[in-house]
Each structure stands twice: as C-alpha cells, then as structure tokens.
Amino acid sequence: MSKVAVIGAGSWGTALSIVLSDNGHDVRLWTHRKEQADMINNQHVNENYLKVNLPENIKAYDDLHSAIDDVKAIILVVPTKAIREVSQQLNRLLKKKITIIHATKGIEPESLKRVSQMISEELDSYSYEDIVVLSGPSHAEEVGKRLPTTVTVSSLDSSNAKLAQDLFINESFRVYTSPDVVGIELGGALKNIIALGAGISDGLGYGDNAKAALITRGLAEITRLGTSLGANPLTFLGLPGVGDLIVTCTSVHSRNWRAGNLLGKGHKLDEVLDQMGMVVEGVRTAKAAYQFAEDQEIEMPITAGIYQILFENKYPREVVEQLMSRNKREEMDDLAELIGGNYSK
Structure with missing residues (x-):
C-alpha cells in the first residue's frame, strides 16, 4: 500500500x-513534540488526545522532513492558525509534487480565506485547484473506535479527490466525493459557530426547542454566507453541511459545544479556553465570519450574537432576548436560500 504522512497528532489527526492504518497504509504521524512521538511509538497511545490503542504500523515523527520522505500523500490536520506556518515548512522540504489533503475546519480572520486557499498561497508548486478537503460529521472519538462514519472529499481536480477517497474508504469510514470545495470548507468551518451557540443554549438550560431552532436558523446563516462566496446551496443540505451541524451541535464530544456550554454557565472566554486545553476553532471562525458579514452586509444574527458574547462580554441571556425580539418576518424567504432563491432580509 502507500506511504502517507499525517501532519498533526491531535485527536482528529490520530483518528x-x-x-x-486499517487500510494497510504505512502511516507517518508528525508532531512537533518529541515526548508525544515517543509515547506513540513506545506505548502505542496518544492519551492526551484520543483514548484508544493505536495500531503498531502508525509511526510518529517529530522531524517533518523524515515524516514526509517518499510519501504518496500528505494529510494536513493542524489548527487553522498553524496552517500557514506548517505549509511554509512543507514548501521548503517538498522535492516533488504529491497529493495534499487537509482535514482542518476553520477560516482565517480578517481575510476569510479558506484552508485550501491558505495552503496553496504558501506552496510554490501548488495551485488552489490541487488541494483536497476532507470534511463531514466525524467525531474523532468515534472514528478512533471504528464506529460507522461518513465524510466527503472535494477538489477541483477530480483525480485528486478520487485518490483521497481510495485512501480512506473502508467498511467503517465511508467517503463520498463532491466538486464543491467552497461549500465543503465553509460548511465545516461555520458550523462551529452554531455549535458554540448550541452549547450556550444548553448551558443556559433552554432545552431542545431552543436548540432545534438554533440549528435550523444557523443553517440558514451558513447558507447565506456560503452562497455569497460561491458555494452550491445544496451542499449545505449534505454531510458537510446539515450533517456536520447536527453532530457538532448535539454531542458532548464536540469541543465547540463544550466551550459554549461553559460560556452559557457563566464562565469567561479565557477561562473556558484554558480549561478546554485544545483548540476551539469556532472562536476564531466567529470573529472572521462576523467581520466579513458586517463588511458585506450579510445578515447573520446568531453569529453576531455569539461574537458579542465572545468578544464584547455581552451576557448570553441578553443575546437570546435580542434574537427572540427581532422583527417579524416570513420564514419561506429564508428557506428559499437553501435552494438558491430569494435573499431578501
């Protein structure tokens, strides 16, 4: 089988x-921490991130050059804030063009650049069309236990998407392909904002009615922003859209839901992030989406409310009251957005 490098030894990279590994590939898992690499190689666990026993054919490296030597594909699974730095390192090390797949769900503040755009900007030999994205409803904890999971891969180069599909697909990890890179990436990133909101709602004790409304109205916001950037609205009705939204908004496995839950219970953002101990992508994404929506005059009231909680110290209950007292409107105007219709406010 193939030699594959996974860059990023967090929970998702490990999963x-x-x-x-189950598909028989020679897996090189890179981390910048030597002690983590030693634990994976000697004890076959990555206990700070994923509490499962790891197959012995997963070899960890703390040297990036060694990890990517003679591999067929690179899977980038580092936090959004590290994408440019790691891509710059890869740019210096890569001697030939190989398939690059990323599985990071986030966007860059200020620019609203998607991860595939960030990667291609830092790699001299790659264009945006070369990069593959993998996304969908997929908690690392369940993937690590080989529970049934389904995701989507997308690239403007269909041969690269097919290669990614072949690398990953097996009896417990089903992989679809899609040509809508924009929609796949934005669905995976923006749902984290709504998951923060779902956690806040649960932390406030508002129940299932409120959360169902939040998820549904959140999908309208995701679609509104996504289609403004060229995504196919139907993508948001698929696995990387509503599928990922449901799983991230309703599970204790979701770090964005957990962070929101703590916020809803009255904890401050700095305290929450310290307690989480892992990256909460929804925080950075909320800042990016809010700024872009303001600049482009795109209506995203849930995102705006979460931004106010995160960065303006607004009380969660006050934001909920603000959302519930908005002007009356016709729901069908919003539902039309899901099929590319009327975008009126």
Whole structure:
C-alpha cells in the first residue's frame, strides 16, 4: 500500500491515522513534540488526545522532513492558525509534487480565506485547484473506535479527490466525493459557530426547542454566507453541511459545544479556553465570519450574537432576548436560500 504522512497528532489527526492504518497504509504521524512521538511509538497511545490503542504500523515523527520522505500523500490536520506556518515548512522540504489533503475546519480572520486557499498561497508548486478537503460529521472519538462514519472529499481536480477517497474508504469510514470545495470548507468551518451557540443554549438550560431552532436558523446563516462566496446551496443540505451541524451541535464530544456550554454557565472566554486545553476553532471562525458579514452586509444574527458574547462580554441571556425580539418576518424567504432563491432580509 502507500506511504502517507499525517501532519498533526491531535485527536482528529490520530483518528485519521487509524483509518489509514486499517487500510494497510504505512502511516507517518508528525508532531512537533518529541515526548508525544515517543509515547506513540513506545506505548502505542496518544492519551492526551484520543483514548484508544493505536495500531503498531502508525509511526510518529517529530522531524517533518523524515515524516514526509517518499510519501504518496500528505494529510494536513493542524489548527487553522498553524496552517500557514506548517505549509511554509512543507514548501521548503517538498522535492516533488504529491497529493495534499487537509482535514482542518476553520477560516482565517480578517481575510476569510479558506484552508485550501491558505495552503496553496504558501506552496510554490501548488495551485488552489490541487488541494483536497476532507470534511463531514466525524467525531474523532468515534472514528478512533471504528464506529460507522461518513465524510466527503472535494477538489477541483477530480483525480485528486478520487485518490483521497481510495485512501480512506473502508467498511467503517465511508467517503463520498463532491466538486464543491467552497461549500465543503465553509460548511465545516461555520458550523462551529452554531455549535458554540448550541452549547450556550444548553448551558443556559433552554432545552431542545431552543436548540432545534438554533440549528435550523444557523443553517440558514451558513447558507447565506456560503452562497455569497460561491458555494452550491445544496451542499449545505449534505454531510458537510446539515450533517456536520447536527453532530457538532448535539454531542458532548464536540469541543465547540463544550466551550459554549461553559460560556452559557457563566464562565469567561479565557477561562473556558484554558480549561478546554485544545483548540476551539469556532472562536476564531466567529470573529472572521462576523467581520466579513458586517463588511458585506450579510445578515447573520446568531453569529453576531455569539461574537458579542465572545468578544464584547455581552451576557448570553441578553443575546437570546435580542434574537427572540427581532422583527417579524416570513420564514419561506429564508428557506428559499437553501435552494438558491430569494435573499431578501
């Protein structure tokens, strides 16, 4: 089978390494921490991130050059804030063009650049069309236990998407392909904002009615912003859209839901992030989406409310009251957005 490098040994990178290992690939898992690499190689666990036993054919490296030597594909699974730095390192090390797949769900503040755009800007030999994205409803904890999971891969180069599909697909990890890179990436990133909101709602004790409304209205916001950037609205009705939205908004496995839950219970953002101990992508994404929506005059009231809680110290209950007292409107105007119709406010 193939030699594959997974760059990023967090929970999701570790889970994807297990999938690749089950498919018989020679997996090189890179971390910048030597002690973590030693633990994976000697004890076959990555206990700070994923509490499962790891297959012995997953080999950890703390040297990036060694990790990517003679591999067929690179899977980038580092936090959004590290994408440019790691891509710059890869740019210096890569001697030939190989398939690059990313599985990071986030966008860059200020620019609203998607991860595939960030990667291609830092790699001299790659264009945006070369990059593959993997996304969908997929908690690392469940993937690591080989529970049934379904995701989507997308690239403007269909041969690269097919290669990614072949690398990952097996009896517990089903992989679809899609040509809508914009929609796949934005669905995976923007749902984290709504998951923060779902956690806040649960932290406030508002119940299932409120959360169902939040998820549904959140989908309208995701679609509104996504289609403004060229996404196919139907993508948001698929796995990387409503599928990922449901799983991230309703599970204790979701770090964005957990962070929101703590916020809803009255904890401050700095305290929450310290307690989480892992990256909460929805925080950065909320800032990026809010700024872009303001600049482009795109209506995203839930995102705006979450931004106010995160960065303006507004009380969650006050934001809920603000959302519930908005002007009356016709729901069908919003539902039309899901099929590319009327975008009136």
